[in-house]
Every structure is written in C-alpha cells, then in structure tokens.
Amino acid sequence: MPEPASAPQPESNPESRSSSSAADSAVAGSGAAALPWTVVAAGILVALEGALGLGAAVVFAVRAALGKIEPATSGYGTAGWFAVLGGAVLAAGLALTRGKRWGRAIAVLTELLLLPVVWSLLTDSAQPVLGALVGVVAVAGLALLFAAPTTRWAAAGYAADTE
Secondary structure, X not given: OOOOOOOOOOOOOHHHOOOOOHHHEEEOOOOOOOEEHHHHHHHHHHHHHHHHHHHHHHHHHHHHHOOOOOOOOOHHHHHHHHHHHXXXXXXXXXXXXXXXXXXXXXXXXXXXXXXXXXXXXXXXXXXXXXXXXXXXXHHHHHHHHOOHHHHHHHHHOOOOOOO
C-alpha cells in the first residue's frame, strides 16, 4: 500500500521569515529574506557619499603633487584621510545594498557627522546652497536608515530562533 503524502513542512531557514510586507521589499532574493527598498536606497546614497570622499582624496593628492596647497595643511595627509574615510563609507554603502547589516552603523554615523557640516555651511561659511544640499542628503539618509522597514530588517538579524 502506498504511503500517504505528508503535509509540506515549513521552511526552517530563519532568513526565509520576514516581518516586512512585500511592499517594503525591493529585491526578492533567491530564497532569502527580501531586502527592503529603504535599505537599498540608503546604501546607494551612502555609497555615493563615499565615492565623493574618494574623489576629494584624488583632488587633494593632485593639488599636493602640483604644489597647490595651503601652508597650514598637508595635501597628502588630507588626501589620505579622505581616502580612508571615503573608502569606509563607500564600503558601508555597498554592504547595505548587498544586505549586510554592519554597513548601517557606519552609514548612520556618517549622516550624523554631516549635520554639523551642514550647520557650518549654512552659517559661518556663508554657503547656504551647498549647506541646504548637504542637509537634504543627510536628513534623507537618516530617514531611510531609521525607516520602519529598515529597522525591522536590522532587528531581524538579532531575532531569537523560536524553534
């Protein structure tokens, strides 16, 4: 006599369970939990900020090589600083777009550290247009990083397995 068909078993993979809705998802991975669009958007924004930092490093290095630096600064030192920080921010942004939770911490710190820069540009530096642009980017980044789908995604990495 043939064996009766058993009922399908639920998947035991904890990443296959997601508390976010399909509307919160941008990438429907192959069997893995979907990555919220807010995480992908934040990752792209942060990666662009990191790329700008690396671009600034190149500009500072070229200016130093051409001898066009101010006496109070070290062109190569400033270029190195921007290269390290820009590279870390770029890596964090790319990590977010790939669903790596560690990138969120660097991204949040980056956006928070941009806020005093915004204030300086708006007030003492008398560059309100640039200050407003950087402010919009920083606030948008923070909004994406603290959006409900993003925080649910980040918290899912710490969820206890109930099985």
